Amino acid sequence: MWFDSWSEVLRVLIIGSVSYVALVAVLRLSGKRTLGQLNAFDFIVTVAFGSTLATILLSSDVAFLEGLAALALLAALQFVVAWVSAHLPGARSAVTARPVALVVSGEIQHAQLRRNRLSESEVLQAVRATGSGDMSEVAAVILETNGTISVIPVSKAGNGSALKGVRNAGGLERP
Numbered sequence: 001m002w003f004d005s006w007s008e009v010l011r012v013l014i015i016g017s018v019s020y021v022a023l024v025a026v027l028r029l030s031g032k033r034t035l036g037q038l039n040a041f042d043f044i045v046t047v048a049f050g051s052t053l054a055t056i057l058l059s060s061d062v063a064f065l066e067g068l069a070a071l072a073l074l075a076a077l078q079f080v081v082a083w084v085s086a087h088l089p090g091a092r093s094a095v096t097a098r099p100v101a102l103v104v105s106g107e108i109q110h111a112q113l114r115r116n117r118l119s120e121s122e123v124l125q126a127v128r129a130t131g132s133g134d135m136s137e138v139a140a141v142i143l144e145t146n147g148t149i150s151v152i153p154v155s156k157a158g159n160g161s162a163l164k165g166v167r168n169a170g171g172l173e174r175p
Helices: 006-030 040-058 064-087 091-095 110-115 120-129
Strands: 100-104 138-143 149-153
Touching: 006 040, 006 064, 040 064, 064 091, 100 110, 100 120, 110 120, 120 138, 120 149
Parallel strands: none
Antiparallel strands: 100 138, 138 149
16 A cells, blocks of 8 residues: 555654654663674664564554563663673673684684685685785684674784683683
């Protein structure tokens, strides 16, 4: 259908505007973690926020306060999971993946590339983006928990303490 009634269009405009303001308020109250760089869990919560907002906007079967309660519930659950994962040992691994070394001492770890569904060209692109053209100048390339790729040049590897908790970091991590 192209058109039901002007009252439905007006409802979408009013409820949409109020819902948008409510969503912004809920996101601001839930803290920076909700909108930070996304790991898989954060991405799921973000999609759920969008789906809930769309339902509030387009379904006249859902009352505004019910939709607002759903948005608040998502934000509260995300806050609780983030708090638990930050304060209880081992809980973080249930929500997010560990970072993994894709390159160790200039050597590409092909098994890790396959396991993480990445290509060698993606790793080389990340290395080139840092201005390096020589893999022997690369101490490590890390696939972070949010999907970004970090490149650590040999000149900045130091004692490797930043690699604590990185799977497959090999001998790069030194106390």
